[in-house]
Amino acid sequence: MSETESTGDQGLESRLIGWKRISNYLGCSERTARRWEREEQLPVHRQQHERRSTVFALPAELDTWVGSRADVSPAPPAELAPGSQQSSRLALGVFASAVLAVVAMIAIWPRPALVGPDVGRDPIAVDLYKRGSALWRQRGEGPNRQAVKLLTQAVERDDTYAEAWSALATAWITLPTYSDEVSASEATDEALLAADRALQLDATLVEARSVMASVAKGRGDWLSSERIYREALKVDPDNTSLLLWFAGHYREVGFINEAVKLTNAALALEPNSPPILSEIAMNHYQLGHVEQAQEMLDYLWFSLGVETPIVWVGRWLVVMENDNYEAARAWMEKTPFEAFESTLLAYIDVREAKRSDSALLPSEVNEAYRNGLPGWLAFHMLDRVGMIDPALEILDQESSGGHFETSVVLFFEYGGDTRKRAEFADLIERLGFYDYWRARGAPDLCQRDADLTFCQRLSAQ
DSSP: OOSSOOOTTSOGGGOEESHHHHHHHHTSOHHHHHHHHHHHOOOOEEEEOSSOEEEEEOHHHHHHHHHHGGGTSOOOOOOOOTTOOOOOSOOOOTTHHHHHSHHHHHHHOOOOOOOOOOTTSOHHHHHHHHHHHHHHHTOSHHHHHHHHHHHHHHHHHOTTOHHHHHHHHHHHHHHHHHOSSSOHHHHHHHHHHHHHHHHHHOTTOHHHHHHHHHHHHHTTOHHHHHHHHHHHHHHOTTOHHHHHHHHHHHHHTTOHHHHHHHHHHHHHHOTTOHHHHHHHHHHHHHTTOHHHHHHHHHIIIIISOOOOHHHHHHHHHHHHHTTOHHHHHHHGGGOSOGGGHHHHHHHHHHHHHTOSOOSHHHHHHHHHHHTTOOHHHHHHHHHHTTOHHHHHHHHHHHTTTSOOTTGGGGSOTTOOGGGGSHHHHHHHHHTTHHHHHHHHOOOHHHHHOTTSHHHHHHHHO
16 A cells, blocks of 8 residues: 555544554454455555554445455355255354354454444534444453443434444443443343434334344343344345344254354355355354365465454364364464463363363363353363263353353254253253244254253143
8 A cells, every 4th residue: 555645534533543453343363454455455554654654444445345355255165055964973053143143243243334324413423423433343341431431422412313322232232241340231221222212213223123132132032032133124134244143043042944044145145254154154063064164164264364263263163073183282373262272272182082071171161161261162162072060050150140142052953962951951941942932933953853851841831
């Protein structure tokens, strides 16, 4: 790029300054962002100072560049056919609902549609909205808190600013992800108020609707979650983010074939979108198509340069399903879970030894979980090696608030024996699944293995 280029009509506050913020916005590593500038004309500007230059980018230009990549990037692997099945030692949806459930998806994929019209609005309110949205994209407790503050100031100056209300709802719903000082209930109440106000002003804002759906899921009200997504799709049927979030709903309740249909619909609209391709990969994994899953994950990481936690952990689990434990250890060099590296390596050791009697692993996993290891991953590792009682303990802790983030790990087709226990059936009843299944039918897993305890309980009700 040339030195010191014009920023056009965009104010200085809308700039993404530094490679870290640019890469966060794009959802890639700094190294990948630099490579894209060098090799693929990523629109990056430089402000020359006396001794050095400042690197910055404009969000609108990045969005345009990302949209153009569909025409120049190599073709991704084919979509997944709904209902396709093949045997495997394991099929797991891992990060699927982490991407699709609004809270987790927002925390990982950094480019939501939060730029609304500003013609005729209070310019200070518009500035506060843009700065708050830019801060929110940076992730982390500090930026998220400041985003809430600025967006609150925006709607206080202009209480008819629907897009700002929608952005405020999203900022509130993600804040507990980063801060223990804000309770989930407080954030939920604030998010609902903001989302409701946004929809009163503009019923087409799917982000606000999705916040409401996320809140419903968090409360175990899966029927309301489905209703909200259906209503939102009527308003905006070609919104790919919405299709992915709705697919996540179905995946979390165990309806993988419905999730596949929605994900393929999103893929048809955006055939080279990293979040969609990641979901397709996880669909393959959940259905036991291990080789196809690795092919797509490799394409994302090595061809597109999408070096995200989602792709990393998916590939890590896939290579273990191929019994390639040395490759799993080597892949640890790139892990985003550095704080839990010893626990993950211990899990590889137990998997390779095919042991279910290790007294050390449950204590290591529990300690890691208390220190921030995602509950779904802690549960999965213990369940996968047949440590049923410790796995149920994790599930009990994780669901004590009535929600299990990324519940897809509970209903994948080739899981362990944990689901045969009555305690498992009790715990998922706490999470509200039975009410949904009684209204919508049994999950796919029960149609293939009706002898599981929770499936028997459902059929008896």
